[in-house]
Amino acid sequence: MAVTINGNGTITGYTPxxxxxxxxxxxxxxxxxxxxxxxxxxxxxxxxxxxxxxSATSPTFLNSACNVALTPQFSNSKILxxxxxxxxxxxxxxxxxGTYYSGNSNFSSDVHLLDPKRxxxxxxxxxxxxxxxxxxxxxxxxxxxxxxxxxxxNTRYYSVGGYKGASPAIYYGDQGVGLTMMAxxxxx
Numbered sequence: 001m002a003v004t005i006n007g008n009g010t011i012t013g014y015t016p017x018x019x020x021x022x023x024x025x026x027x028x029x030x031x032x033x034x035x036x037x038x039x040x041x042x043x044x045x046x047x048x049x050x051x052x053x054x055s056a057t058s059p060t061f062l063n064s065a066c067n068v069a070l071t072p073q074f075s076n077s078k079i080l081x082x083x084x085x086x087x088x089x090x091x092x093x094x095x096x097x098g099t100y101y102s103g104n105s106n107f108s109s110d111v112h113l114l115d116p117k118r119x120x121x122x123x124x125x126x127x128x129x130x131x132x133x134x135x136x137x138x139x140x141x142x143x144x145x146x147x148x149x150x151x152x153x154n155t156r157y158y159s160v161g162g163y164k165g166a167s168p169a170i171y172y173g174d175q176g177v178g179l180t181m182m183a184x185x186x187x188x
Contacts, residue, residue: 042178123165
């Protein structure tokens with residue numbers, strides 16, 4: 001039988017299945033979004049943040065006010081992290097900007113990079129190889145990362161940070177798009 005949407009808003013040829021009982025995270029199918037947590041949106045501060053760290057394991061964080069805390073409901077969930085921010089690369093700059101997680105809310109220890117690397121390092125994830133000395137790149141970055149390391153239902157903290165692989169500067173928030181970040185727990 002064909003399904004028809006009638007002019008009066010009714011549907012002919014389709015009988016929806018009734019959900020019995022209470023729909024909870026435990027009886028949702030694999031791939032369902034269990035929860036979504038959104039960090040605070042960047043507010044106007046009038047200044048940029050220079051990424052001064054040269055270490056992938058001890059990054060310069062962009063804005064702690066935009067961090068996200070998520071307590072997984074399942075110990076085998078996958079967490080999808082999405083962020084948007086503006087990055088400025090000075091001439092000949094190279095480095096990395098991305099998502100980190102920690103078991104500590106202040107990121108003082110137990111800091112882990114989420115993105116896998118291809119090759120020896122992530123140093124050239126962001127790179128301006130102009131060489132002329134005055135070509136700055138202003139770049140609005142929207143990036144997603146998967147946290148596949150969830151093994152417990154302990155609260156996990158997410159932040160956006162970066163490091164530079166060479167001496168020219170990398171900046172965040174130079175008169176452009178402010179940081180936004182979101183985490184979603186996906187049921188496996």
